[in-house]
Amino acid sequence: MTTEYEVSKQNKVRQLREKASYDRETVHAVLDAGLVAHVAFVQDGQPVVVPVLYGREDETVYLHGARKARVIRLLESTGTACINVTLLDGLVFARSAFASSMNYRSVTVFGKARLVDDIDDKKHALHIINEQAMPGRRADLRKSLENELKMTGVIAVDIESASAKISDKMPDDEDCDIDAPVWGGILPLESRFTTLQPDDLVKDGIEPSAALRAMEGKRL
Numbered sequence: 001m002t003t004e005y006e007v008s009k010q011n012k013v014r015q016l017r018e019k020a021s022y023d024r025e026t027v028h029a030v031l032d033a034g035l036v037a038h039v040a041f042v043q044d045g046q047p048v049v050v051p052v053l054y055g056r057e058d059e060t061v062y063l064h065g066a067r068k069a070r071v072i073r074l075l076e077s078t079g080t081a082c083i084n085v086t087l088l089d090g091l092v093f094a095r096s097a098f099a100s101s102m103n104y105r106s107v108t109v110f111g112k113a114r115l116v117d118d119i120d121d122k123k124h125a126l127h128i129i130n131e132q133a134m135p136g137r138r139a140d141l142r143k144s145l146e147n148e149l150k151m152t153g154v155i156a157v158d159i160e161s162a163s164a165k166i167s168d169k170m171p172d173d174e175d176c177d178i179d180a181p182v183w184g185g186i187l188p189l190e191s192r193f194t195t196l197q198p199d200d201l202v203k204d205g206i207e208p209s210a211a212l213r214a215m216e217g218k219r220l
Helices: 024-033 070-078 119-133 146-151 210-215
Strands: 036-043 046-057 060-066 080-093 101-115 152-167 185-188
Touching (some): 024 046, 024 080, 024 101, 024 152, 036 060, 046 070, 046 119, 060 080, 060 119, 070 080, 070 101, 080 152, 119 152, 146 152
Antiparallel strands (some): 036 046, 036 080, 046 060, 060 152, 080 101
8 A cells, every 4th residue: 555645636636735745644644633524425416514423444434423314324325425624723814814824734535435234343433433532431331232323324434535735834925015014923723622521410439531531631
């Protein structure tokens, strides 16, 4: 397997090409840092985008939803998917509105979609998805009930092509704007977990597990 995804008409970044990357490790790093994927598909000739929980293992992205949800049903029937994950890292304040922008990490994935129906494969996929959002939490919980597994749909998307687009720079002002009496720079944005808050049903003496404590303050 090559270290980069092959560039094709499908995954080629056309705008701001200098920000593009087709490196597998870069793509995987952005996918692993995210929590929500936006999945695009066509229903009755109309475009639809749906946010879903997901998890990645090697070259497969697993998508989670209710078994009867349209995103699961339509991906199962069409057999193809386009997925985007974007993390916003800050605002870029240039000395003109045109040059102002955002810093971000973004990945778009294209691939074949298939329903994960085998019960053992579904359990494995759900574990991957759980670990993406709540690493280590599954060990604290009871086993899933058979009915819960039946009600849950999982789509596996085997990555055929992908591209990352990353912006992490200061403003790129036009020469004519450099001397303008306007402040320029960036305002970083951090997405991170804060402090655990117990619900009213937590019994005395029950404390969060080490896995949950490890998530406090974690930056995405």
